[in-house]
Amino acid sequence: MATVGDVTVQEDHWIGGERVSSPATFDDVSPIDGQVIARVARGGAKEADEAVRAATKAFPAWARTSREERARLLHAIADGVEKRLDQLAIVETTDNGALLRSHLRGVMPRVAHNFRFFADWLLGLGHDDFETRGHRNHVSWDPAGVCALITPWNAPLMLATWKIAPALAAGDTVVLKPAEWSPLTASLLAEITAEAGLPDGVFNVVQGYGEEVGAPLVAHPDVRRISFTGSVPTARHIARAAAANLTPLSLELGGKSPLIVFADADLDLAVNLAVEQYDNAGQVCLAGTRLLVEESVAAEFTERFVAKAATLRQGDPRDLATDIGPNIHREHVERIDGFVQRAIAAGATPVIGGGPNTDLGGLYYRPTLFTGAAADSEIVNEEVFGPVLTLQTFRTEEEAVEMANSTRFGLAATLATGSRERADRVTERLVAGTVWVNCFFVRDLQAPFGGARQSGVGREGGDWSFDFYCDVKNTVTAPGGWNG
Numbered sequence: 001m002a003t004v005g006d007v008t009v010q011e012d013h014w015i016g017g018e019r020v021s022s023p024a025t026f027d028d029v030s031p032i033d034g035q036v037i038a039r040v041a042r043g044g045a046k047e048a049d050e051a052v053r054a055a056t057k058a059f060p061a062w063a064r065t066s067r068e069e070r071a072r073l074l075h076a077i078a079d080g081v082e083k084r085l086d087q088l089a090i091v092e093t094t095d096n097g098a099l100l101r102s103h104l105r106g107v108m109p110r111v112a113h114n115f116r117f118f119a120d121w122l123l124g125l126g127h128d129d130f131e132t133r134g135h136r137n138h139v140s141w142d143p144a145g146v147c148a149l150i151t152p153w154n155a156p157l158m159l160a161t162w163k164i165a166p167a168l169a170a171g172d173t174v175v176l177k178p179a180e181w182s183p184l185t186a187s188l189l190a191e192i193t194a195e196a197g198l199p200d201g202v203f204n205v206v207q208g209y210g211e212e213v214g215a216p217l218v219a220h221p222d223v224r225r226i227s228f229t230g231s232v233p234t235a236r237h238i239a240r241a242a243a244a245n246l247t248p249l250s251l252e253l254g255g256k257s258p259l260i261v262f263a264d265a266d267l268d269l270a271v272n273l274a275v276e277q278y279d280n281a282g283q284v285c286l287a288g289t290r291l292l293v294e295e296s297v298a299a300e301f302t303e304r305f306v307a308k309a310a311t312l313r314q315g316d317p318r319d320l321a322t323d324i325g326p327n328i329h330r331e332h333v334e335r336i337d338g339f340v341q342r343a344i345a346a347g348a349t350p351v352i353g354g355g356p357n358t359d360l361g362g363l364y365y366r367p368t369l370f371t372g373a374a375a376d377s378e379i380v381n382e383e384v385f386g387p388v389l390t391l392q393t394f395r396t397e398e399e400a401v402e403m404a405n406s407t408r409f410g411l412a413a414t415l416a417t418g419s420r421e422r423a424d425r426v427t428e429r430l431v432a433g434t435v436w437v438n439c440f441f442v443r444d445l446q447a448p449f450g451g452a453r454q455s456g457v458g459r460e461g462g463d464w465s466f467d468f469y470c471d472v473k474n475t476v477t478a479p480g481g482w483n484g
C-alpha cells in the first residue's frame with residue numbers, strides 16, 4: 001500500500017474483485033522530484049491469464065444485465081469519480097507530472113463524463129429495423145466478450161476510461177493494463193468500480209511492463225477485443241499478436257500534426273493556438289507540433305510567439321500557477337533531448353529552448369521552437385512527444401497542403417485563417433482524423449476520434465465505440481411461417 005499526498009493507493013493487481021500480488025514489484029517514480037512513490041506488483045503471463053479467466057467468468061452474467069442496470073452502474077462509477085476527484089487529481093499529478101490545475105478543472109471531470117456519456121449513449125442506442133422484400137431486418141449490438149485495454153502514461157485515467165466506459169456499457173468485461181510509468185489511478189478506479197457495485201471480474205487491472213504482462217494479455221486466445229493507445233512500434237507488436245487470433249483491434253497512435261497559419265488569420269489567435277501545443281509538456285498525441293506559417297507573416301508570427309512563450313511558467317505541476325510541468329521519466333527526457341541535439345547538429349536553430357531546464361532539475365524540458373529544419377529531417381517528421389515545435393514557411397495554399405500531408409502520420413490538423421472558403425478547400429485535402437479551424441482541442445465524445453495512416457486504426461467515440469466493442473448482428477425474419 002502506498003501513500004501519495006494523503007491518498008492511500010493499493011499497489012497490487014485487481015483481479016476478480018480481489019487484490020492479487022506478484023512475487024516481484026517495480027518502482028513507480030514521480031517525475032516531479034524523482035522519488036519512488038509506490039512499489040507496484042509486476043505481473044506477467046500468469047496474472048494476465050488469471051485476469052482474462054476472471055473476466056471470462058464474469059462475462060455471461062454481465063452481458064445479460066439489462067442496459068438500464070449497466071447504465072445505472074456506469075453513472076454510479078461516475079459519481080465515485082466525482083466524489084474522489086481531488087484524490088484522483090493529486091495522485092495522477094504526482095504519478096505522471098501533468099498539471100494539477102488541468103486534472104482538477106478538466107481531466108478528472110472528463111473521466112466522470114466518459115462514464116456518463118457512454119451510459120446515456122447505450123440507452124439511446126437504437127435497434128435498426130428495415131424491410132427487404134417483406135422480410136424484417138433487425139440490427140442489434142451484442143456484447144463481444146473480454147476486452148484487453150492497453151493504455152499510455154500521458155493522460156492515464158482519461159484515455160483509459162474512453163475505452164473502459166464503452167466496453168462496460170456494451171456488456172463486455174475488461175482487463176486493463178495501465179502504463180508502468182503511471183499506474184496508480186487505475187488502481188483507484190478499481191476501488192471506485194467496486195464501491196459502485198460493479199460485479200466481481202467485470203473490471204480487472206493487471207500491472208507491469210508491456211513486454212511482460214501486456215504482451216501475453218493481447219496474445220490471449222480468450223480476448224475478443226484489443227484497444228491500444230500508445231506508440232507505433234508497440235502497435236506493431238500488438239497487431240502481430242492480434243493477427244494470430246484474428247482479434248479485432250483499435251489503435252490510437254501518435255502524430256506529427258500540422259498547425260497551418262495563413263496570412264489572413266487573426267495572428268493573436270494563431271499565436272495562442274501555437275503556444276497551446278506545449279500543453280502537458282508536449283506529451284499529447286494531437287499536438288500540432290509542426291507550425292506551417294505563410295512566409296509573409298512568419299517574422300511577425302515568430303516574434304509574437306516568442307514573446308507569448310516567454311510568459312509560460314515552468315515548475316512544480318502541483319502549483320496551480322504552473323503552465324508547464326516535468327516530462328514523464330528520465331528515459332523520456334533523454335529521448336526528447338536526443339531529438340533536439342540531433343536537430344541542432346543537422347543545422348536547425350532553436351529560437352527558444354533547446355535543452356533541459358537545469359534550474360528545476362533534469363526532468364523539466366525547456367519549451368523549444370526550431371526554425372531552419374530541413375523538410376526531410378528527423379525533427380520535422382518524427383513524433384518527439386515533448387515541448388518541441390518546428391516552424392516552416394510556405395508561399396501558397398498548395399504548398400501548405402503538401403507540407404501538411406507530408407509525414408507518415410494523419411492524426412489531426414489545425415488551421416488558422418480568416419477565409420471560410422480557404423478553410424473548406426484546405427480541410428477537404430488534409431489527411432487527418434480531426435481538423436480544427438481557428439480552434440484547438442474542442443472535443444466531443446460523440447465525434448469520431450482516431451487517425452489516418454500510421455496514426456491509427458479505427459475510431460473511438462459515440463457509435464464508433466459501440467461498433468467496435470460489440471458483435472453487430474443482423475437478424476432477417478421472413479414475413480410468414482409462424483405457427484398459430
Ligand SMILES: NC(=O)C1=CN([C@@H]2O[C@H](COP(=O)(O)OP(=O)(O)OC[C@H]3O[C@@H](n4cnc5c(N)ncnc54)[C@H](O)[C@@H]3O)[C@@H](O)[C@H]2O)C=CC1
Pocket residue numbers: 150151152153154177178179180208209210211213214215216218229230231232234235237238252253254255284285383384385
Ligand atoms: N497517446 C499517444 O499517442 C501516445 C504516444 N506515445 C508515443 O510513444 C513513445 C514511447 O512511449 P512509451 O511509453 O514507450 O509507449 P508504449 O507504446 O511503449 O506504451 C504504451 C503502453 O503499451 C504497453 N506495452 C508496451 N509494449 C507492449 C507489448 N509488447 N504488448 C502489449 N503492451 C505493451 C506499455 O506497457 C504501455 O501500457 C512516446 O514518446 C510517444 O511518441 C506514448 C504514449 C501515448
Ligand SMILES: O=C(O)/C=C/C=C(\O)C(=O)O
Pocket residue numbers: 154155158159229252283284285286443
Ligand atoms: O483529450 C482528448 O480528447 C484527447 C487526448 C489524446 C491524447 O492526449 C493522447 O492520446 O495523447
